[in-house]
Amino acid sequence: MLRLRPISSPTLSRIPSVHLQSPALVKPFLQPRNPSGTRLRYFFLRALCVSSSSSSPVVPQISHSSKSFDSADIQPYLSCCIPNKRLRVAVLLSGGVDSSVALRLLHAAGHSCTAFYLKIWFQEDFENFWSECPWEEDLKYAKAVCNQVDVPLEVVHLTDEYWKNVVSYIIEEYRCGRTPNPDVLCNTRIKFGAFMDAISSMEFDYVASGHYANIVHSSEEQTDNPSVLELSKDMVKDQTYFLSHLSQAQLKRLIFPLGCIPKDEVRKLATNFDLPNKDRKDSQGICFLGKIKFSEFVARQIGEREGVILEAETGDFLGIHRGFWFYTIGQRQGLRLPGGPWYVVQKDVKNNVVFVSRNYFSFDKRRRTFRVGSLKWLSGLPPNQLCQLRCKVQLLVIAFDSCSPHDSLTFIYSLKKIKNKFRL
Template identity: 75%
Template sequence: MLRVMPIAMASLLSHITSLSLPLKPQLCLFSQSANPTRTLSFSCSSYSSAISQNPDPSNSFSGDIGSYLSCSMPHKRLKVAVLLSGGVDSSVALRLLHAAGHSCTAFYLKIWFQEGFENFWSECPWEEDLNYAKAVCNQVDIPLEVVHLTDEYWNNVVSYIIEEYRCGRTPNPDVLCNTRIKFGVFMDAISSMEFDYVASGHYAKVVHASADQMDKDSALELSQDMVKDQTYFLSHLSQDQLKRLIFPLGCLSKDKVRKLATEFDLPNKERKDSQGICFLGKIRFSDFIGRHIGEKEGVILEAETGDFLGKHRGFWFYTIGQRQGLRLPGGPWYVVEKDVKNNVVFVSRNYFSVDKRRRLFRVGSLKWLQGLPPNQISQLECKVRHGPRFCNCTLIVEHGEDGNEDVAVVHLSEDDQGLAAGQFAAFYQGRTCLGSGVILESWDDQGFPVCAKALENARMEDKSLLGKPWLHIF
């Protein structure tokens, strides 16, 4: 059953305004303003579903479902808003909450469609997802709402990503989508509907305080599946957001989720997991960036010698540690630094040599899930990207003065060659995620050394002279 439901949005404008500020306001400021007449709309879209649906709404489960419900609050009867994407993970999460006895309403977020890219697909990019979501809900007669958040997504996520790349940094869209849209704008939008919790198919675990200790903080903990774990993408949430969340898959492995999809006979049980950036769909990221930032020819220089190696279409197409797509002979080559002002990309074949250490970096835009940590913590683990790899670290907080933000200095116990400004660093103590921040450009002398000649060549106004043999006689 697909329904239409209007929602009061009295406080939405101020919320969007606060969320739309850049994470690093001291760098490359830009303006994002909300439309004062804009409200979120819930509506039905016309489409036909060719997906087979289980005709039996009861859809009995052959195994012991109770053993899978430990992260679904089975001992309570709750009203839960469930984010449903049409994929296997969110569909299983919905069915687990339904099996636990909760009153569920599913919400499909229509967040991305840009007319300029319609030639990249042969069908509506969200239609198949929505058809699967509807089929999953029809199995157990759960209502499904479609929420149009295209404008909000553009203002709060996509515009920020474009400006970050324009400034030479590498943002993480999935972290921003969770913080600003799924559990930001959307969560505020349904606040008047009196849901007890919002749920999704994320691989993470939220531990809430008991009913007699509601003033205590909730904790974000690692899921059972360390490969699929998504706490990194959730590490920049606030405590207020965390308190309202349930992640039914936090106690399960991906194999068990697939098994449950088969047991529930979900219409999408054989569907592959989605890959890549959350909003792009079938669009290549380079095409997306090229459309919005454009192209500007620049040069590629060897970091150790300053030698001219080739040309590129714009520094914003490259990120630190990148190997693929350089198309340079004699490699492998790695991107090691970028000169944003002069549109120069520095590369090296010695990126992983022992003298090119990156064990220290600085983090700003800090957000802690459970209050401020001590000024110095020596027994932490850190993630600088999604995946199962952790690194031991020490964190020292430098408190900002005169209204400046706090900055953390992070010392890693081992080298990490893939650190890039704009990415998030998430911090853990045991299985608990403490919070995260954004990696800043400021490096110490342990950063990759670019030689003086390379820096000099990067500043040349007429770079067409680079690589000319006669230059080397001077």
């Protein structure tokens, strides 16, 4: 386990590519001793980062006073916040609307909150891609939200951990022709993994975030019972899939204040709270890339190797591709083939061949059964009844060439909500 020690006299030069508003705002670092002198991985600082670029996005300056409304109006929204107790809660704050509303609800429930912004950008490695600090705007919004209710904000640098535990794994999976989900890995290994380890000595009762999911904890008298991850009230925004690999040790420490609230009401709450980011669009890109095209990132890490695109049914030659790792089973966008729509249905990793078909949804391809693997039982043990399970099929599509750098690169398409019970 990584042990963090306070350093009594922090040095500003140790902070890479960051300018601080005032040295007086700097909080003593908490970071591991590193005798080799290499870049230290963890540090917390209570300061607002500003870019040296003059083209920085403008974020409204919010005073410490904010619009308030009757507490009775908020009370119905606190059911997922463990009300009627005063807890110490570490809140993951991204600068977006969801996590900001979650923070305000926890604050309204009477909890003592500390906000944390996780910095995982590869700023030094991708300086040629960015004309300005890519996380600057998010952090400014997070700071403005915290200023409204005097909640302290800490910045946690987890770039090395993210690269080692998420990005490196994703790259190797792409080399093997598979398409892992970065959000599942990020939640398990970073947000509720490395981050929880980093604050383990700070004695928080719970960690909270703006995920659309619900956790039911056992009573204080039944602490040995498992915590249960349940679907959120908003089935369209539900994010339990991205939390499906969490362990019981992680679940028992989590609160998701938005699990009981539909998305449209979260937006209304943001307006009622007069949040500075109340009109911000939801972030849907891959979290560590921001405005960088995923295809550019993959090309830089794996390279390119020309291969052929064949029609799955006939074996006819249709075109050339840059490498099978740029394609995902089920992908439609970005193929640039005439006479479509075409869908990727198979990849020959050994021979670098991508097979496509126009008959992805044809009658003869319908399936009533499928095989699943690597099941994760959140309780730690399989349920008593395994003969019938209810499933939801989702497809992760990475759209490469068809998206601009400002568009979302990851799309989760819910193909269908399977209401029938499958016998596995």
